[in-house]
Amino acid sequence: MMCIECAHPVTSLYTEYSSNNIRLTACPNCNKFADKYIEHDSVIIFIDLVLIKPQVYRHLAFNRLSISPHLHSNVRRIFVLITLFDVYLTWARVEKEALRGGSGATEVDKRILQFPVLGQYLFFLVYCLTETIVTHLVLRLFSRFVVNQDSTQAQHYEPNTVTIALLISSATKLFPMLMIIWSYDIPAAAKAVGWAVNVSTMEALNIVLMCGRTNACVLTCIAVIARRAVVRLLVWLWVGHEGVGVIRDEWHAVHAILGKLWTEALYYR
Numbered sequence: 001m002m003c004i005e006c007a008h009p010v011t012s013l014y015t016e017y018s019s020n021n022i023r024l025t026a027c028p029n030c031n032k033f034a035d036k037y038i039e040h041d042s043v044i045i046f047i048d049l050v051l052i053k054p055q056v057y058r059h060l061a062f063n064r065l066s067i068s069p070h071l072h073s074n075v076r077r078i079f080v081l082i083t084l085f086d087v088y089l090t091w092a093r094v095e096k097e098a099l100r101g102g103s104g105a106t107e108v109d110k111r112i113l114q115f116p117v118l119g120q121y122l123f124f125l126v127y128c129l130t131e132t133i134v135t136h137l138v139l140r141l142f143s144r145f146v147v148n149q150d151s152t153q154a155q156h157y158e159p160n161t162v163t164i165a166l167l168i169s170s171a172t173k174l175f176p177m178l179m180i181i182w183s184y185d186i187p188a189a190a191k192a193v194g195w196a197v198n199v200s201t202m203e204a205l206n207i208v209l210m211c212g213r214t215n216a217c218v219l220t221c222i223a224v225i226a227r228r229a230v231v232r233l234l235v236w237l238w239v240g241h242e243g244v245g246v247i248r249d250e251w252h253a254v255h256a257i258l259g260k261l262w263t264e265a266l267y268y269r
Helices: 042-050 054-064 073-100 107-112 117-143 152-156 159-180 186-209 213-239 241-268
Strands: 014-018 021-024
Touching (some): 042 054, 054 159, 054 186, 073 107, 073 117, 107 213, 117 159, 117 213, 159 186
């Protein structure tokens, strides 16, 4: 456990006098409440999460969801929920691009949409799971090389902490729920959500690892490259040799992502 304000280790977050009476612990280093989110509503936590506040990331990653060596049950639920929304958004984007004949639709996309409905769903499910798993594995592997060894986070660092930070930084993927209420451009929304998730991932790594935004940007770029490479291989294996024809387009997309992420890192630096 740690203070969410200054990242100083604390022995407890609150003292419980009765079932409805608790007193928050003051941090001995900064004299602020060690974790004010103990008494905050989930809605406030979600809003601060969207605003990428470091305090809420520390609250979730170090004080709330990492209380055991295994992934918290809520973390597994978040993973399932985000994956299902990711499948829906990816499927809807590809389908809409193909139907309106946009420049974003490729021959591979059109061939995928010729599969039976169950085959399409299975493809996009495997596609999104592969993207998520590759991202987590790559960042769990490389994060140990950039974590600030002099920081408090280094003493609390565990690979599961990175997984938790990545999942909660992906909460932006839940925004497409608004499609139930308002109808808007799905491809544009998918791109906006993708950029928001990349920026949130970079900030989450910086907050949890205290490695600086430059190192966080480098880690994010490595994850993007690895993810793109693996999913392209998946498309090639699943759809056939036509998947090779989109590699050049994917490289241009990766190049654009890396350039924007680097610009973002330099701006905040």
